[in-house]
Amino acid sequence: MAAQVTLHLGAESSHVNHHALALGYASLARQWMRHTPPTPLDIEHAIEQTEDVVMPLAAKLARTEQLLLRGEGAALILQGVGAKPDETLRWSLEELEDIFNRIAMVSEGRPSSHENLPTTPEFYAAMAILRECIHHLRVSEVVLQAQWPQFRSLPNCFGLASRIRRHYSAGEVSKYFYSTLVQVVLVAVVCPFRRKFADSKTHHFYLRQALFA
Numbered sequence: 001m002a003a004q005v006t007l008h009l010g011a012e013s014s015h016v017n018h019h020a021l022a023l024g025y026a027s028l029a030r031q032w033m034r035h036t037p038p039t040p041l042d043i044e045h046a047i048e049q050t051e052d053v054v055m056p057l058a059a060k061l062a063r064t065e066q067l068l069l070r071g072e073g074a075a076l077i078l079q080g081v082g083a084k085p086d087e088t089l090r091w092s093l094e095e096l097e098d099i100f101n102r103i104a105m106v107s108e109g110r111p112s113s114h115e116n117l118p119t120t121p122e123f124y125a126a127m128a129i130l131r132e133c134i135h136h137l138r139v140s141e142v143v144l145q146a147q148w149p150q151f152r153s154l155p156n157c158f159g160l161a162s163r164i165r166r167h168y169s170a171g172e173v174s175k176y177f178y179s180t181l182v183q184v185v186l187v188a189v190v191c192p193f194r195r196k197f198a199d200s201k202t203h204h205f206y207l208r209q210a211l212f213a
């Protein structure tokens with residue numbers, strides 16, 4: 001049994017590990033969730049489409065214990081439940097079902113103020129996609145983590161590289177490191193205070209600012 005599978009949930013498309021999904025929270029919301037909050041029928045249609053996309057993929061993946069949710073969809077859900085952007089949340093299947101049941105009750109007429117959760121179609125769509133992936137990929141826990149892991153010291157370099165290989169596609173890695181390289185070059189060449197790099201402590205501070213600003 002594999003330890004973890006990664007769902008990168010995007011607005012227009014997504015992927016599970018390296019398998020593309022023609023499904024995104026914004027595109028799903030546009031197609032089926034035309035009310036705010038979405039109606040039970042909106043949710044039902046969205047779930048049916050999500051199942052049609054996810055179920056064929058489930059047969060190609062080994063059963064896992066944990067799903068790591070990343071990307072814009074993870075950020076949307078974290079914001080919706082009141083978590084910080086850099087926070088990591090762990091939900092059991094039961095906890096995820098509890099949140100989904102709460103938004104379902106709002107769709108049936110319960111005042112949204114009683115649940116303190118977003119009523120936007122995009123949030124509902126992201127939750128529907130996450131729920132169906134949890135069920136059909138047969139995992140027992142979901143970890144929500146929207147941001148990249150932070151590089152804090154050289155000894156952590158190899159561990160960071162290992163995590164990146166597990167959780168990100170080649171395209172994401174290329175985009176991230178290209179952006180990082182550009183920032184480092186700009187700071188080193190253009191920064192009017194580049195003389196401060198002579199001091200090792202100041203060099204470390206400016207480099208960290210360039211990498212993780």
